[in-house]
Amino acid sequence: MSVLEAKGLVKRFGGFLATNDVSIGFAQGARHALIGPNGAGKTTLVNLLTGVLRPDVGTILLEGRDVTGLPPHERVRLGLVRTFQINxxxxxxxxxxxxxxxxxxxxxxxxxxxxxxxxxxxxxxxxxxxxxxxxxxxxxxxxxxxxxxxxxxxxxxxxxxxxRPRVLLLDEPAAGVPHGERDEILNAIALLPREVTVVLIEHDMDLVFRFAERISVLVNGALLMEGTPAEVAASRKVREVYLGESLDG
Known part of the structure; x- marks a missing residue:
């Protein structure tokens, strides 16, 4: 059973489809990364999961409880906590x-x-x-x-x-951090107890592949694929999306 699950999430901003029928789940104790090129809809998805935005369609479950209509502070009280790209x-x-x-x-x-x-x-x-x-x-x-x-x-x-989160969403925790200091952040994340499910949203592929046990790839607001780091690295579709960017861990 997923500790956090989204079913069929859709979010539009005017005529722009930012989240396109996304269904995704994060298992208890997971070390899960969410990746995708700029504009893929990663932050929009996190905003939906945490209550900053309301989906036009779809359901969000936290430990089996429907939290779709709850505001962010109520989700925090239930154990769904996030960090932000900007401090x-x-x-x-x-x-x-x-x-x-x-x-x-x-x-x-x-x-x-x-x-x-x-x-x-x-x-x-x-x-x-x-x-x-x-x-x-x-x-x-x-x-x-x-x-x-x-x-x-x-x-x-x-x-x-x-x-005291049950689920911790880390939105680009290494953004803006000098390369030499990123290991400190990764090491801190790695030491988090397994009762905390950790979802990492990150552009730094080295950090992603060193951290994640499963990776979900978003493209144009939709889920392209999900798999182990090895499966994602081997995917031709993922490599095409990243236009030759390195996905080697």
Missing amino acids: QLFSGLTPLESILLAIAQRIDRKGDRWRPVARDDEAIREAVELLTRLDLESVMTRPTATLAYGKRRLLEVALALAC
Whole structure:
């Protein structure tokens, strides 16, 4: 059974068909990548799955529950969490403060009431453990605005994990990160526990083939194929779509 499943998703923007009858499922504990050329509809599909957009047609199931009509924050509460291509961070807070804020939101301490969580030993311990796991302990008390870009991408992953996701959608986590720092992100993702299903949307094929156990290929808003990395790399159709781009892992 898929922990997250889409059935027959269709999304139009005026006369443009952005998502064309897409049915896709992600198994519990999967390490699944979603790839495709620019304009293939990857981000639109993620926006549909997470509730940023509503499908014109189709159904989205999370652990068998129909969540098609739920807003993003309700899906987060049910365990469906994402990161974004562009960082969504609080630049004036430290990583530790940001993680504590996320924990406070998770346990319903909102607005000005989040600050007492900073005196909660259990919350602090959870935040420090999470930051340590993602190699952020050395910068956890520095303002986020001063961090290297790769560290900020890791912090975004940490914030998503603070929500305790069942499914984590990573939308181009290596985008804009210098090549030498991408291994740090990949290593952090690789260490995520298997109870978290991870879906990676990424242009970096080296990262995709090192991470994924299954790959789905989108083209023009439709699912072209799905298979193992070896099957995708061997596909003539996929190579034609990428116009000779390397798909070797």
